[in-house]
Amino acid sequence: MDAQGEVGAGMIEAAAVNGRVGSVGAGALETGRGLPPRLAEVPGFVAFMGTGWGQPDRAASLAPGAAAAAATHRARLSAALPDETVVVRAGTAPMRSNDSAYDFRADSDFVWLAGASIEDAVLAMTPAAGGHDAVLYIPPPALPGVPEFFADAAHGELWVGPVPGMAEWSAALDLPVRPLAQLPEEVGSAAPDDEAVLRRVLAELRMVKDAWEIEQLRQAVDDTVSGFAAVLAEVPRAMTGPGERWLQGTFDRHARTVGNGPGYASIVGGGHHAPTLHWVRCDGPVTDGELLLLDMGVETHTLYTADVTRTFPVSGRFSEAQRQVHDLVERSHRAGLAAVGPGREFTDFHHASMEVIATGLHDWGLLPVSVDEALAPTGQHHRRWLVCGIGHHLGLDVHDCAQSRPEAYDGARMRPGMVLTVEPGLYFHAHDELVPPELRGLGVRIEDDLLVTPTGAEVLSSALPLDAPGLEAWMAQTVPG
Ligand code: GLY
Ligand code: MN
Numbered sequence: 001m002d003a004q005g006e007v008g009a010g011m012i013e014a015a016a017v018n019g020r021v022g023s024v025g026a027g028a029l030e031t032g033r034g035l036p037p038r039l040a041e042v043p044g045f046v047a048f049m050g051t052g053w054g055q056p057d058r059a060a061s062l063a064p065g066a067a068a069a070a071a072t073h074r075a076r077l078s079a080a081l082p083d084e085t086v087v088v089r090a091g092t093a094p095m096r097s098n099d100s101a102y103d104f105r106a107d108s109d110f111v112w113l114a115g116a117s118i119e120d121a122v123l124a125m126t127p128a129a130g131g132h133d134a135v136l137y138i139p140p141p142a143l144p145g146v147p148e149f150f151a152d153a154a155h156g157e158l159w160v161g162p163v164p165g166m167a168e169w170s171a172a173l174d175l176p177v178r179p180l181a182q183l184p185e186e187v188g189s190a191a192p193d194d195e196a197v198l199r200r201v202l203a204e205l206r207m208v209k210d211a212w213e214i215e216q217l218r219q220a221v222d223d224t225v226s227g228f229a230a231v232l233a234e235v236p237r238a239m240t241g242p243g244e245r246w247l248q249g250t251f252d253r254h255a256r257t258v259g260n261g262p263g264y265a266s267i268v269g270g271g272h273h274a275p276t277l278h279w280v281r282c283d284g285p286v287t288d289g290e291l292l293l294l295d296m297g298v299e300t301h302t303l304y305t306a307d308v309t310r311t312f313p314v315s316g317r318f319s320e321a322q323r324q325v326h327d328l329v330e331r332s333h334r335a336g337l338a339a340v341g342p343g344r345e346f347t348d349f350h351h352a353s354m355e356v357i358a359t360g361l362h363d364w365g366l367l368p369v370s371v372d373e374a375l376a377p378t379g380q381h382h383r384r385w386l387v388c389g390i391g392h393h394l395g396l397d398v399h400d401c402a403q404s405r406p407e408a409y410d411g412a413r414m415r416p417g418m419v420l421t422v423e424p425g426l427y428f429h430a431h432d433e434l435v436p437p438e439l440r441g442l443g444v445r446i447e448d449d450l451l452v453t454p455t456g457a458e459v460l461s462s463a464l465p466l467d468a469p470g471l472e473a474w475m476a477q478t479v480p481g
């Protein structure tokens with residue numbers, strides 16, 4: 001059934017509520033004596049629907065530590081903006097078509113500050129003695145006793161199932177919770193200029209993860225590693241026809257089963273799709289003898305994501321040309337890993353990885369200039385085969401903290417608690433006439449997730465092999481017969 005009534009019912013009864021169309025299923029009321037009235041206006045029905053309901057379980061389900069972590073985050077924001085009123089919205093699921101919405105996933109700043117993903121909710125923090133007072137405003141669920149209970153497809157409990165109400169969220173989050181309708185009179189609304197500053201301040205605060213966040217990211221990475229194994233186990237099936245789609249579906253189902261879902265659109269690039277940096281179409285074949293680039297991340301129930309890439313030979317053995325490319329990317333990767341640590345410039349690992357790539361391409365005779373000329377800011381010829389950066393911050397967002405000022409991101413030094421990716425690659429497109437035929441159509445990326453520690457860096461995704469022999473051995477164990 002769609003939100004406009006049963007197909008073929010002949011009668012449609014709809015109520016627009018909050019921009020969405022609700023329905024009460026007109027088919028059941030069809031009398032053959034003209035249009036039925038709106039059910040929400042039928043006194044007998046409304047009174048009847050208001051009685052006789054027990055209490056379903058509406059408790060908020062929250063990961064241990066989520067509320068306490070959010071309280072700490074609010075305290076950090078309060079200290080950063082002592083005199084400002086702060087308003088952060090969770091957002092609304094975007095509409096896909098007509099009254100069908102995409103899945104809801106709250107704004108990451110909201111999650112960081114509130115500790116949960118609650119559609120349409122707003123967190124307000126107003127300056128008070130010694131910090132800020134925080135109040136969460138939510139649309140109260142439509143429960144028995146109001147017409148929206150059965151007539152509002154977006155919020156009615158008969159449509160969306162039981163959800164926590166104000167009392168339940170207040171208990172779970174240890175915050176006062178009030179009806180959303182009270183927000184304008186109690187807080188007003190933040191001006192757009194303020195919003196940009198707030199986004200920037202939050203992005204920079206979110207850059208250093210606390211112990212609870214690091215625990216979430218470890219979980220995301222561990223669940224992603226098991227997802228890689230689940231995908232490899234399906235390679236034989238993918239090769240029989242369903243191809244990249246089957247592997248994408250395998251990872252996404254795994255991510256949905258162990259966490260909230262994939263943290264970004266999974267990239268499954270078989271053969272000449274591997275060089276396409278964001279190959280999210282995932283609609284090609286998986287063919288013996290070719291490479292298979294997998295860039296995938298599980299998002300935990302707490303909404304922290306991993307971002308990991310490995311490139312496998314579909315046959316289980318790298319060809320000579322594939323191995324040559326993989327070995328160069330591996331050397332670049334190891335150089336990048338070695339350049340991550342506290343006090344290092346954030347761009348150090350980028351330069352370390354790029355230098356190896358430029359040198360390797362020069363040795364292969366692909367660069368039209370010297371290595372030094374290529375690495376110079378005015379050259380960058382090697383980037384033809386690696387146009388993206390070598391890594392980024394990771395957290396609630398796959399490209400975390402992107403609203404930071406350049407001087408706080410690329411221009412900053414690494415601090416313990418930062419989590420970032422290192423992900424060099426080489427991407428030789430099938431129609432690139434400047435590379436020898438044996439390299440055309442090959443794409444390799446190696447992407448790990450790292451935690452900056454007080455003494456160096458920990459590779460969170462080190463359970464996956466890095467080098468070609470290790471990947472072959474892992475495939476031999478993981479891919480059936
Ligand atoms: N998967 C996107 C990235 O690696 O940044
Ligand atoms: Mn990635």
Ligand code: MN
Pocket residue numbers: 307391392421423447
């Ligand atoms: Mn990445």
